[in-house]
Amino acid sequence: MNLSYFFTNFAELEVGQHLYWQIGNISIHGQVFLTSWILLGALLVFISLGTKKMENDPKGLQNLLEFLWDYIRDLARTQIGEKVYRDWMPFIGTLFLFVFVSNWGGALIPWRLIKLPSGELGAPTADINTTIALALLVSLSYFYAGLSNKGWKYFEYYVHPTPIMLPFKILEDFTKPLSLSFRLFGNILADELVVSVLVFLVPLVLPIPVMFLGLFTSAIQALIFATLAAYYIGEAVEEHH
Amino acid sequence: MFVFHLFATEGGLFDINATLPLMAIQVVVLTYLLNSLFFKPVGKVVEKREEFVRGNIMEAKKKLAEVEKLEADLQNQLLEARSEAAQIVNEAEKDSEKLYKEAIELANSEANTSKENARLEIENQTSSAREQLSQQADALSELIVNRLIHQT
Numbered sequence: 001m002n003l004s005y006f007f008t009n010f011a012e013l014e015v016g017q018h019l020y021w022q023i024g025n026i027s028i029h030g031q032v033f034l035t036s037w038i039l040l041g042a043l044l045v046f047i048s049l050g051t052k053k054m055e056n057d058p059k060g061l062q063n064l065l066e067f068l069w070d071y072i073r074d075l076a077r078t079q080i081g082e083k084v085y086r087d088w089m090p091f092i093g094t095l096f097l098f099v100f101v102s103n104w105g106g107a108l109i110p111w112r113l114i115k116l117p118s119g120e121l122g123a124p125t126a127d128i129n130t131t132i133a134l135a136l137l138v139s140l141s142y143f144y145a146g147l148s149n150k151g152w153k154y155f156e157y158y159v160h161p162t163p164i165m166l167p168f169k170i171l172e173d174f175t176k177p178l179s180l181s182f183r184l185f186g187n188i189l190a191d192e193l194v195v196s197v198l199v200f201l202v203p204l205v206l207p208i209p210v211m212f213l214g215l216f217t218s219a220i221q222a223l224i225f226a227t228l229a230a231y232y233i234g235e236a237v238e239e240h241h
Numbered sequence: 242m243f244v245f246h247l248f249a250t251e252g253g254l255f256d257i258n259a260t261l262p263l264m265a266i267q268v269v270v271l272t273y274l275l276n277s278l279f280f281k282p283v284g285k286v287v288e289k290r291e292e293f294v295r296g297n298i299m300e301a302k303k304k305l306a307e308v309e310k311l312e313a314d315l316q317n318q319l320l321e322a323r324s325e326a327a328q329i330v331n332e333a334e335k336d337s338e339k340l341y342k343e344a345i346e347l348a349n350s351e352a353n354t355s356k357e358n359a360r361l362e363i364e365n366q367t368s369s370a371r372e373q374l375s376q377q378a379d380a381l382s383e384l385i386v387n388r389l390i391h392q393t
Contacts, residue, residue: 016254026259036264040271047279054286056293062286069283089284090276097275098268129260137265189254 015193017119029127031116036124039105043097072096072226079230084149084237088230091141095134096226099125103188103218107195107211123188123218131185135177138229146236160240176232180225187221 019030050061058066072093076085080092106123114121124130146154158169191214198207 016256018256023259028258028263029256029260032260032264033267036267040267044274044278047275051279051282054282056286056290058286062283065279065283066287069280069287072280073284090280091272093280094268094272094275098271124264127260128255129257130264132257133261133265134268136261137268 019116019119029119029129031119031121032124032127032130035105035111035121036102036130039101039124040098042105043101068097069093075223075226076230079227080234080237084145088141088145088233092226092230092233095138095229096222099134099184099225100219100222102130103222104215106188106192107214107218122192125184125221126188126192128181128185131181132177134184134225135181138180138232139173139177141229142232142236145233149237150239154236156240157236180228184221184225187217191217 019034020027021030021033046061047065050065054062073085073089075096076089076092079085080088102123102125106126111121146157150156158166195207195211195214198210
């Protein structure tokens with residue numbers, strides 16, 4: 001392969017282009033699903049391998065998975081509280097793993113080498129649909145957590161400590177998913193753009209530190225998303241006295 | 242080479258469509274999958290081990306308390322034995338002192354009586370010797386007197 005062709009191809013950048021799949025009369029972004037299936041498939045294979053032969057003295061992969069489990073439990077327990085964190089741990093953990101695997105998969109795998117007829121492969125979390133879907137799931141779950149734990153008394157939270165808070169608390173219900181989704185989307189997309197532009201301008205050495213920074217940001221964003229989701233759920237189930 | 246489509250009629254950065262609900266369903270399915278494949282089995286193993294470790298620690302603590310109790314008991318017994326021994330030694334010392342004193346007293350009194358006896362005997366013998374002497378002196382003087390008388 002001609003090297004200059006390789007690099008120009010590698011560095012080509014198209015933002016806002018999608019690979020459309022038509023199912024009936026609805027259209028979806030195919031590249032998001034393709035990458036998410038590959039990454040989640042890898043995640044599931046990894047996890048099934050690690051949990052295939054569980055032993056009392058953990059070895060190899062099991063060790064790593066147990067560390068991960070412990071990490072997620074600590075995250076859920078500190079944010080949600082001792083009483084109900086068990087019910088929400090799988091959800092928080094799934095959010096963390098999904099965002100983390102998507103971010104890192106998008107940053108580490110050279111997707112651009114695979115040519116698509118339109119748009120390009122990348123982190124699933126760099127698509128606004130994915131992040132809004134995640135954020136809305138978080139909203140639904142904290143409403144569900146509050147209502148199932150406290151019944152109608154959950155709405156006392158809106159006038160706590162004074163009824164003056166009511167409009168702000170209602171506004172919060174909209175700003176929470178908005179900030180969650182746009183924070184993740186913006187960070188991951190910006191990271192991809194910065195790396196792409198730098199690779200296009202200076203295709204040697206210089207993009208590498210930015211790529212490492214991108215990996216760092218990706219991990220932090222996954223942690224932030226999971227922590228905030230757990231915090232919102234914890235806020236909804238918290239007992240006021 | 243850069244092509245930005247922010248709000249293009251077809252596509253664009255903020256193109257929200259059926260990807261959103263489908264992705265949400267996918268994440269919910271993933272939650273159930275991960276719950277049964279990852280969170281439940283790993284949690285079971287980890288919690289079983291934590292239970293095991295906690296049980297072991299409890300047992301060890303119980304055993305330690307037992308050992309400490311036994312040690313204290315032994316210490317007590319040792320102290321008691323020591324004080325008993327000291328008492329016995331004390332008593333023995335007192336006894337031996339008493340015996341010593343008694344023996345000395347006995348010896349002293351014996352010595353005194355034998356001294357007294359000796360003195361009495363000496364006195365007797367001196368008095369008898371004196372008597373003999375005076376008798377002999379009497380006899381001699383008589384003899385001398387007789388001889389003098391017969392000569393004249």
